[in-house]
Amino acid sequence: MPLHVIEHPLVQHKLGLMREAGISTKSFRELANELGNLLTYEATQDFALEPHQIKGWDGTPVTVQRLQGKKVTVVPILRAGIGMLEGVLGLLPSAKVSVVGLYRNEETLEPVAYFEKLAGEISQRTALVIDPMLATGGTMIATLDMLKQKGCNDIRVLVLVAAPEGVEKVSAAHPEIPIYTAALDDHLNDHGYIVPGLGDAGDKIFGTR
Numbered sequence: 001m002p003l004h005v006i007e008h009p010l011v012q013h014k015l016g017l018m019r020e021a022g023i024s025t026k027s028f029r030e031l032a033n034e035l036g037n038l039l040t041y042e043a044t045q046d047f048a049l050e051p052h053q054i055k056g057w058d059g060t061p062v063t064v065q066r067l068q069g070k071k072v073t074v075v076p077i078l079r080a081g082i083g084m085l086e087g088v089l090g091l092l093p094s095a096k097v098s099v100v101g102l103y104r105n106e107e108t109l110e111p112v113a114y115f116e117k118l119a120g121e122i123s124q125r126t127a128l129v130i131d132p133m134l135a136t137g138g139t140m141i142a143t144l145d146m147l148k149q150k151g152c153n154d155i156r157v158l159v160l161v162a163a164p165e166g167v168e169k170v171s172a173a174h175p176e177i178p179i180y181t182a183a184l185d186d187h188l189n190d191h192g193y194i195v196p197g198l199g200d201a202g203d204k205i206f207g208t209r
């Protein structure tokens with residue numbers, strides 16, 4: 001199962017700060033972006049490089065490494081995925097953004113899709129799907145199904161916190177897609193919330209709690 005739990009001390013420290021009860025909207029937002037940035041660093045480790053010759057500071061030629069120019073799209077899942085977007089784009093400033101909107105029906109826990117605006121040439125792009133929470137996995141599976149249907153076949157998932165139930169479901173539906181997370185938490189409660197989790201990430205990012 002391609003699950004990557006990022007144990008880096010900065011990641012673990014920042015995630016710990018996010019778990020505090022009563023955290024401000026400002027701090028939660030800042031930390032979501034900082035973690036989005038650090039997870040992007042981890043999720044792009046296999047991006048291909050190619051040598052390129054430039055003129056160095058003293059005029060002599062130097063061979064440097066450049067990214068091979070693979071097209072990338074970041075796919076934030078509305079709403080809460082927007083909370084990681086700035087951090088992800090901090091490392092991938094030229095990436096196109098494909099916004100998808102899904103919310104979870106809080107009674108049935110089933111995802112409801114309401115928006116989709118994908119970048120062009122999606123089938124040639126590496127997609128980084130971002131959402132702070134992977135709970136039952138329903139939202140993520142619906143998003144991955146949709147991206148694959150559009151021909152996208154290099155997809156990575158970046159979440160701040162994942163529940164074991166959701167990871168199992170996503171991995172069963174899309175076994176080849178890697179999941180990068182700052183934490184694999186303990187379980188889902190009776191309302192489908194991750195424990196210990198972060199609470200409602202969308203509400204905390206947008207200040208709507």
Ligand SMILES: O=P(O)(O)OC[C@H]1O[C@H](OP(=O)(O)OP(=O)(O)O)[C@H](O)[C@@H]1O
Nearest residue numbers: 078079080103104135136137138139202
């Ligand atoms: O794994 P699942 O059980 O499907 O749940 C996870 C989804 O739930 C949350 O979104 P929510 O429905 O609260 O929408 P929001 O981002 O607009 O708040 C979260 O940001 C995920 O998208």
Ligand SMILES: O=c1cc[nH]c(=O)[nH]1
Nearest residue numbers: 135193194199200201
């Ligand atoms: O724990 C959870 C589960 C779904 N959505 C959230 O925002 N948090």
Ligand SMILES: [Mg+2]
Nearest residue numbers: 200201202203
């Ligand atoms: Mg929400």
